Amino acid sequence: MNRENNIILEKILNLRDYVQNLEDIKEEIINHFKNLKDLDDSTRKIWTSNVKEFFYSTVSAWEVLTTITEGKPNLKKIDDSKSFLYAARNRLSQIISQLKIFQSRKSSLLIEKVGVSFKECWDAFWSNFNDLLPKEEFVKPIERIIKISDLEYNLPCSVCSKTAVKFKIGYGRLDEKESLVFRGITLETSLRIELVNILFKILEEDDLLGAHNFMKKYHSPEGVDAYCPECDKIYCWEHYNAWEEYDDGFYDCTYGECPKGHKRMIDD
Ligand SMILES: [Zn+2]
Ligand SMILES: [Zn+2]
Structure with a gap:
């Protein structure tokens, strides 16, 4: 193993300090919920499990990275680590909204503290991801809409080419009959099969705005x-x-904010 890899592995091990920091705050928030007199037991249970889920998602994000031992970039592991981190951030957003319900000096302090600590942790993780990822630029997708078969079209991310959206004829999770299945970045849903003709004509014309309006x-x-x-x-x-x-x-x-800074609500 060369020197550069050793440095990267050492950086991954150092992430532990940030995770440890969050563990202390996790305990503080759980204790705070314990002491809230106006909180009923079942809500307290749910909120406490949210805090644990937030913390253990961060731990998982770290553990996945520690299994990178060969110093080789491992895209799947980095992707998994990112997913755990996104899950932690979403849970934190939920916990902060809970802390805001019973406003006090203590809850304001906790919001501030957990926000700052998670931001430091998040930045440290992303610095590692950037070290671990191959240096070459992303391969830009050549097509905006990719026809996989007569039954399926994929829409790749314009930055990294990863499939972001799938439209296909098939069965969604709860479908009893064949539908037009949409799977995006926030949700999966099934539409009437009869709409396929309208949509697939739009997709054949490479019309992203048309597909967007169709879903609207x-x-x-x-x-x-x-x-x-x-x-x-x-x-x-x-x-x-x-x-x-x-x-x-x-x-x-x-919400989503694209690399150009355009912000909009993408799921409600
Ligand atoms: Zn992308
Ligand atoms: Zn934009």
């Missing part, structure tokens, strides 16, 4: 979640910088 009309005002109308481009979760927002502890919506 037949599904929800957010349209294709991975699509930035101002750029007329598709972005994956990472490159749309997507994050979930919570209100009083309940899921509210997901």
Whole structure:
């Protein structure tokens, strides 16, 4: 193993300090919830498990990276680590909305503290991801809409080429009959099979805006979640910088902000 790899592995081990820091704050928040007199037991249980999930997602993000032993970039492991980190960030957003319900000096302090510590942890992780990823630029997708077969079309991220959206004829999770299945970066949904003719004609014409408008009309005002109308481009979760927002502890919506800084609600 060469010197450069040793340095990277050492940096990964150093992430432990950031994770440890969050463990202390996890305990503080759980104790705070324990002492809230107006909180009923079942809500306390849920909130406490949210805090644990937040912390253990961060631990998992770290553990995945520690299994990189050969010093070789391992894209799958980096991807898994990112997913755990995104899960932790979404859970934190939920916990902060819970802390805000019973406002006090203590809750404000905890929000501030966990926010700062998680930001430091997040930045340290991303510095590692950047070290571990191959240095060459992403391969830009040649096509905006890829026809996989007569039954399926994929829309790749315009930055990294990863598949961000799938439209296909098939069965969604709860479908009893064949449907037009949409799978985006925030949700999966099934539409009437009869709509296939309209949609596939749009996709054949390489019309991303058309596909977005189709989803607006037949599904929800957010349209294709991975699509930035101002750029007329598709972005994956990472490159749309997507994050979930919570209100009083309940899921509210997901926002995305594309690399050009265009921000919009992508799921409600
Ligand atoms: Zn991407
Ligand atoms: Zn944009």
